[in-house]
Amino acid sequence: MPAKTLFEKIWNAHLVHQEASKPDLLYVDLHLVHEVTSPQAFEGLRVTSRKVRRPDLTVATVDHNVPTWARNLPITDEVSLKQIQAMDKNAKDFGLIYYNMQSPGQGIVHIIGPEQGYTQPGMLIVCGDSHTSTHGAVGSLAYGIGTSEVEHVLATQCLWQAKPKTMEVRVDGKLPFGVTAKDIILGIIGKIGVDGATGQVIEYTGEAIRSLTMEGRFTVCNMSIEGGARAGMIAPDETTFAYLRGRPHAPQGRDFDLAVEHWKSLPTEPGAKFDRLVELPAVTLEPFVTWGTNPGMVAAVSGKVPTVNSFQSEADRAAARRALEYMGLEEGIPIQEVGIDRVFIGSCTNARITDLRAAAEVVKGRRVNAKVYAMVVPGSTAVKKQAEAEGLDQVFKDAGFDWREAGCSMCLGMNPDFLKPGERCASTSNRNFEGRQGKGGRTHLVSPQMAAAAAIAGRFVDIREWSKNQGG
Amino acid sequence: MEPFKRHSGTVAPLNRVNVDTDQIIPKQFLKRIEKTGFGPFLFFDWRFQDDGKTPNPKFELNAPGYKGASILVAGRNFGSGSSREHAPWALLDYGFKVLIASSFADIFLNNCFQNGILPVTLPEEQVQQIMTRAQTRPGYMLSVDLEHNLIEDDHGFRATFQIDEFRRYCLLNGFDDIGLTLQHADKITAYEKKRKPF
Ligand code: SF4
Numbered sequence: 001m002p003a004k005t006l007f008e009k010i011w012n013a014h015l016v017h018q019e020a021s022k023p024d025l026l027y028v029d030l031h032l033v034h035e036v037t038s039p040q041a042f043e044g045l046r047v048t049s050r051k052v053r054r055p056d057l058t059v060a061t062v063d064h065n066v067p068t069w070a071r072n073l074p075i076t077d078e079v080s081l082k083q084i085q086a087m088d089k090n091a092k093d094f095g096l097i098y099y100n101m102q103s104p105g106q107g108i109v110h111i112i113g114p115e116q117g118y119t120q121p122g123m124l125i126v127c128g129d130s131h132t133s134t135h136g137a138v139g140s141l142a143y144g145i146g147t148s149e150v151e152h153v154l155a156t157q158c159l160w161q162a163k164p165k166t167m168e169v170r171v172d173g174k175l176p177f178g179v180t181a182k183d184i185i186l187g188i189i190g191k192i193g194v195d196g197a198t199g200q201v202i203e204y205t206g207e208a209i210r211s212l213t214m215e216g217r218f219t220v221c222n223m224s225i226e227g228g229a230r231a232g233m234i235a236p237d238e239t240t241f242a243y244l245r246g247r248p249h250a251p252q253g254r255d256f257d258l259a260v261e262h263w264k265s266l267p268t269e270p271g272a273k274f275d276r277l278v279e280l281p282a283v284t285l286e287p288f289v290t291w292g293t294n295p296g297m298v299a300a301v302s303g304k305v306p307t308v309n310s311f312q313s314e315a316d317r318a319a320a321r322r323a324l325e326y327m328g329l330e331e332g333i334p335i336q337e338v339g340i341d342r343v344f345i346g347s348c349t350n351a352r353i354t355d356l357r358a359a360a361e362v363v364k365g366r367r368v369n370a371k372v373y374a375m376v377v378p379g380s381t382a383v384k385k386q387a388e389a390e391g392l393d394q395v396f397k398d399a400g401f402d403w404r405e406a407g408c409s410m411c412l413g414m415n416p417d418f419l420k421p422g423e424r425c426a427s428t429s430n431r432n433f434e435g436r437q438g439k440g441g442r443t444h445l446v447s448p449q450m451a452a453a454a455a456i457a458g459r460f461v462d463i464r465e466w467s468k469n470q471g472g
Numbered sequence: 473m474e475p476f477k478r479h480s481g482t483v484a485p486l487n488r489v490n491v492d493t494d495q496i497i498p499k500q501f502l503k504r505i506e507k508t509g510f511g512p513f514l515f516f517d518w519r520f521q522d523d524g525k526t527p528n529p530k531f532e533l534n535a536p537g538y539k540g541a542s543i544l545v546a547g548r549n550f551g552s553g554s555s556r557e558h559a560p561w562a563l564l565d566y567g568f569k570v571l572i573a574s575s576f577a578d579i580f581l582n583n584c585f586q587n588g589i590l591p592v593t594l595p596e597e598q599v600q601q602i603m604t605r606a607q608t609r610p611g612y613m614l615s616v617d618l619e620h621n622l623i624e625d626d627h628g629f630r631a632t633f634q635i636d637e638f639r640r641y642c643l644l645n646g647f648d649d650i651g652l653t654l655q656h657a658d659k660i661t662a663y664e665k666k667r668k669p670f
Pocket of ligand 1: 064109129430
């Protein structure tokens with residue numbers, strides 16, 4: 001038998017029906033649901049008198065719309081309130097596993113899936129949300145779907161899918177000092193471009209990937225979609241097993257050991273073929289800052305905002321010109337001269353406990369710059385509790401950060417947190433599109449450490465220099 | 473989805489080309505959480521005056537003779553623009569079951585089939601014949617027979633139409649994608665039986 005990739009093994013294990021010249025019918029192990037992309041799907045079920053086939057495999061939460069100030073205050077936005085109430089009702093009517101706004105397990109869907117142990121190696125996982133790629137970090141195949149497909153999965157637990165191409169992204173060598181998982185993925189997207197992996201499934205390999213914590217692996221896989229990929233995955237190993245052991249909805253006791261035996265058979269075999277290989281040696285990576293209006297517009301923090309003429313094609317030059325204008329930046333200026341007004345530490349990319357620890361380490365004993373408004377939004381209620389138990393909330397509050405409840409918050413500004421026109425934000429989220437964090441808002445994507453340092457300095461600073469100078 | 477075999481109803485004329493989905497359902501109504509209830513907002517900016525309440529007497533569909541119409545005849549390239557499924561949802565909720573035009577936008581066409589609306593494509597000349605009859609005789613009715621790909625009135629108009637065989641099969645049987653998948657229900661159940669717990 002020819003050697004197989006992780007992806008092929010998972011794909012083959014989920015085939016329900018195959019027919020020439022038609023897509024494959026695949027079985028879904030875990031369907032994650034949130035309040036924004038699901039209401040019409042449930043309505044569709046009602047209209048057709050259908051049930052959810054496997055409510056036991058369907059896990060729902062509210063994250064996009066929830067206000068992140070105190071949970072006992074009423075929601076003032078009527079549309080948000082309606083979507084949240086609809087999720088409450090749909091979860092109840094269809095008998096789903098549900099983490100409502102008051103639940104201790106509530107949080108951003110891509111954070112609570114792994115946190116609660118639902119997300120496991122070898123699974124096929126879908127959600128009506130493009131950042132579903134996050135879950136691939138445990139060695140699952142996970143991707144986002146549309147509302148019609150959400151309804152389809154609810155009704156049938158299956159999905160028609162054409163087999164995508166595969167791509168290996170190998171990051172060999174040790175990560176240099178000050179370089180994080182966020183910088184790895186920003187470096188990759190900067191190299192391949194925002195459509196560099198369109199429709200493909202990426203497997204991340206190499207020493208730098210293997211040495212990441214689970215949290216770091218989630219960060220990398222989360223942003224696969226920003227390179228156009230349908231999914232990103234990392235082979236399960238001891239780091240994965242240690243992370244999952246004891247999680248409430250992971251297999252327990254002897255079942256867990258049996259599961260590990262199975263999970264160990266999943267990784268890509270030597271000699272297995274990918275359709276494409278991209279190599280990015282770890283030594284070439286630095287802390288990165290995006291300067292433009294898509295996640296591929298990346299510069300090293302030690303570098304400069306690029307000049308328009310440094311781009312090869314007229315289309316790229318035009319895009320750069322537009323981006324610079326929207327971002328209110330002059331070409332060629334050093335990144336570290338760019339001042340900021342806001343800092344957002346949060347989102348499904350970088351709001352896990354290790355992210356908050358790393359940021360707290362930087363701000364400890366310091367003050368947020370007087371002209372900056374900074375906030376921390378934990379990715380889940382459990383992360384928030386953990387951080388509070390460790391005293392991280394006090395570190396942030398003492399420094400002048402706002403400490404919030406869990407949710408998507410200013411990642412997309414569907415709740416009351418958003419940028420005002422012209423405001424410039426250092427953000428740990430995943431998208432810097434025009435208007436994403438608020439109409440006219442200017443987003444720079446960075447790691448949690450870099451965001452924390454920027455909050456203190458009031459401008460972007462090189463975290464490597466910072467640590468030396470500040471003795472932190 | 474309800475099977476679609478035959479349908480008779482009043483024809484409303486919308487003699488405009490390139491009617492786009494922004495006109496069919498303007499963006500301020502996309503925030504609803506249902507698939508139903510979009511009918512009152514169909515063609516909103518055309519249908520109502522600036523106050524958003526008073527019906528615009530100049531808009532074709534507001535004429536008394538077209539009340540309760542369930543067949544819409546329109547100019548070419550109907551449904552262009554965004555992919556919003558809210559457009560067919562609004563048409564269906566308003567009461568339209570059949571659309572007739574000389575061409576439809578690609579995604580819109582697909583969305584119609586997904587929602588049990590029959591889009592009938594006819595040569596421009598025949599569309600204009602229907603248009604004229606509907607305009608000059610309010611209350612004008614057509615019968616559409618999907619089993620025989622036939623469309624006719626009681627006054628001698630008769631035309632056959634072409635439709636993708638697979639789509640026709642789905643409509644006749646009331647299969648949406650979910651319905652089709654459920655034809656493999658035994659395979660899904662068999663898969664579930666041998667499925668590992670992890
Ligand atoms: S945190 Fe942002 S990217 Fe992640 S699920 Fe929420 S809105 Fe989407």
